[in-house]
Amino acid sequence: MFETLVQSTARMFNDGGPFMWPILLFAALAVAVVIERVLFYFIICRTNGSAVVAGAARALNSDDVAGARAAICRRKSPLNALLCVALDRYGDGLAFNEIQEDVEERAIQELPRMTERLNYLSLLANVSTLLGLLGTIAGLQIAFTSLASVEAAKKATMLAVGISQAMLTTAFGLIVAVPCMIAYTLLFNKQQRLTRDLDEAVVRFLNFLKKKRPPQ
Numbered sequence: 001m002f003e004t005l006v007q008s009t010a011r012m013f014n015d016g017g018p019f020m021w022p023i024l025l026f027a028a029l030a031v032a033v034v035i036e037r038v039l040f041y042f043i044i045c046r047t048n049g050s051a052v053v054a055g056a057a058r059a060l061n062s063d064d065v066a067g068a069r070a071a072i073c074r075r076k077s078p079l080n081a082l083l084c085v086a087l088d089r090y091g092d093g094l095a096f097n098e099i100q101e102d103v104e105e106r107a108i109q110e111l112p113r114m115t116e117r118l119n120y121l122s123l124l125a126n127v128s129t130l131l132g133l134l135g136t137i138a139g140l141q142i143a144f145t146s147l148a149s150v151e152a153a154k155k156a157t158m159l160a161v162g163i164s165q166a167m168l169t170t171a172f173g174l175i176v177a178v179p180c181m182i183a184y185t186l187l188f189n190k191q192q193r194l195t196r197d198l199d200e201a202v203v204r205f206l207n208f209l210k211k212k213r214p215p216q
Helices: 004-014 020-043 049-061 065-072 080-092 097-109 119-149 154-212
Strands: none
Touching: 004 020, 004 154, 020 154, 049 065, 049 080, 049 154, 065 080, 065 097, 065 119, 080 154, 097 154, 119 154
């Protein structure tokens, strides 16, 4: 049964014409982007900002800078990177104003990581749909050309081939585009939640450091 399914899929792919290949390439690119973003958002960025800041604050209230660093700097997410910069500058004895400036400077590097490559999914969805439409036009062109240039015995066959190519390419473009848009929406919402958590945690931690070391 599996072999029959594979053969049927391969035959349909071949009947879809040349535009099936670029759509397939975009599908592979979309899968790669989704995997990379899922790993980043759900594994690298799974830090709970409130819990990390609370643990670091408890350690700093006990003058345990090493313990605060262990709570903050053990992960590589943008949130941890910004908190770690603030803690390092605090441990170096810098004034609060300098701590804040260094955090803002590091944020220029870290915040783009939250949205990196995410917009590619929207692009791939749109391009796949457009390629499907191009395949539709190509298939219809074959169908209508056959009516004028092919002998009567072959007209029905050529007409069927052209219409089949048009429908298959359109369908494949939509098959790629719809999951891309769903994945983009889900990952975009996840990115928004992570960014809000990052902003809240960094502001909370800076406010805590401000109380311990007021601006000069």
